[in-house]
Amino acid sequence: MTGLNQWLRLIVLFLVCFTLAAYGWFILGGAKTEYIVTPKNSKYKIIDDSIQNGATTATLGIRNSDVLLECNLINQAKWPFCEIAISLTDSVEKGIDLSSYHSVGLDIDYTSPLNGERVRVYLRNFDPAYANTNDSLSLKFNAIEYSPGIDAGLQVFPLHSFQVLSWWIAENNIPVDKSNRQFDNISIIEIATGSYVKESYYAIKLNRIVFYGEWITESSLVRLLLLLWVITAVIIMIIERIILHKKIKNTEEHSLRLRDANRQLYNKSLKFEHLACTDPLTRIRNRHTVTEWLKEITIQTQRNQIPFSMIFIDLDYFKSVNDTYGHSFGDEVLIKFAATVERLIRRSDVFARWGGEEFVIFCPETNMGTAVEIAEIIRETIATKDWGFDREFNLTCSLGVAELVDETSEDLINRVDLALLKAKKMGRNRIEISWEHQQLK
Structure with missing residues (x-):
């Protein structure tokens, strides 16, 4: 020892x-590691509004230390512009993986008619999921705009400050999982005149582009x-x-006895926890169970930029069911309704009784479109189901659907509640949707 x-x-x-x-x-x-873009490891060319039948003229001067683009913008094209396009590789399909870098430094001198005018910087990413080599506009636009001024020196920007242009997402019908910024295959860098230019002389002098990262985080x-x-x-x-084998063996035997005792206590605690978290009538989760969970999952969903949707369900005219057939019959209807919905939803969905005849379904990793499809399946099934009672009985439900945006869980609940209220006002047995912070009336 x-x-x-x-x-x-x-x-x-x-x-x-x-x-x-x-x-x-x-x-x-x-x-720390750096990737410096220079005329030695990349190719520079001019792009201007001539592709739009514009009349802008431009020249490009390349030296060892800097690149100078001079252009005279003419208001003939719909969107007059000129820019420096930097090809990092010979093939658009095989760019450079910059995803391990955290920021980019830009040293640009910008001559324009207005003080403080901004330039646009695009990091163009190729991904075969949305881009093709025959269409340069299909490469993703990771963009920032800023005012470089003249002789301001190197300005450093975090890569997470770049945003994907919304018009590019809409025009190319990009799915949600591909609409975020992406730097794993950057093949082109573009530095262009600002969004609002006028007919005049412009000059973009590119002194330095450098990406900063760490080869190990x-x-x-x-x-x-x-x-x-x-x-x-x-x-x-x-x-x-090995040295203390005998002592460990005795300890293991003792540990086994303790483990058996702990397992019995654990099983008992699970039983009591199940009783506390389950609605006693429908045997599904109750409102108290999901309240804290909803706050946590909302934070995690927004942090990881994952879609999350909610469906609010209310049984139509349920008070008249109780008044007509009695509360015992109404309880049996609630039990059968909950069992039916549980069979219709997915394993990942969380189904809970919110109170009375109100129920809620939380749909993690689910966008608005999928949530509406689930809601429609539930609505149609409930409206057409043979409930198996010994009397003629029909049941319908109204549903509200909303997808989580930049808001709290309480705001999401309020929005979907308003959508449900609208569904009831519009005649029941229908679905209403709440888009972001839309106020439903």
Whole structure:
């Protein structure tokens, strides 16, 4: 045991020194990397409004340290402009992966008739899911606009500040999962005159473009160091287990007895938790159960930019069911309704009784269109179902649907509640949709 403890102290000392040295190396910038765009590793050309039958004229001067674009904009094309197009590779399909870089530095001098006028910077990404080599406009526009001024020096922008142009998303019918900024295959960089120009002389002098990143991120380094500690600890535990086999065996027997006792306690706690979280009539989740969960899932969904939708259901004229047939019959209707809906929804959906004859379905990773399809299946099934009662009985429901945007869970609930209210006002047995912060009347 004494020898083992001595070795353990030496190993721990080594790990501490190595961890401090590795993290210090990272803090001092040892992992930083740069990608500098120059005329030696890329090709430059002019793009202007001549493709729109414009009359703009432009010249491009390329030197070792900078590139100068001069153009005279003529108000003949619908959108007069000129720009520097930088091809990073010979093939549009095979660009450069810049996804590991976190920011870009731009040193641009911009001469224009107006002080503070902005230039547009596009990082064009190729992805075969939406782009093709025969259409240059099909490459994704990751864009920023800023005012470079003259002699302002290098200005650094985080890559997450770039936004995909909305007109490009709409024109190319881009799906939601491909509409976010993307830097994994950048083949072209474009620097263009501003959105609002007039007939005049313009000059864009590109002094420097540099991308900043780290060949290993801080989180990856921490994970590697943690893995080293874990592997070392596992090896030490194995050695110690061999040496102390008999003692461990006795401990395991004792642990088994404790584990059995804990399992019994755990099973009992699950039973009590199930009773507390389940609606006693319909045997589905109750409102109290999903309230806290909804707040957490809302935050996580917005943080990860994942779609999330909600369906609010109200049984039409249910009070008259209770008044006509009695509350016992009404309870049986609620039970059969809940069982029917549970069979219609997906495993990932969360179904709960909100109160009385109101029910709610939360649909993670689901956009508005899919949620409306689910709601329509439920509405039609309920309206046409043979409920199997010994008396003639029909049931319909009204539904409100909304997709989460930049809002709180309470705001989402209020919107979908307003959509449900509109469905009821419009005659019931129908679906109404709430788009973002639209106020339904």
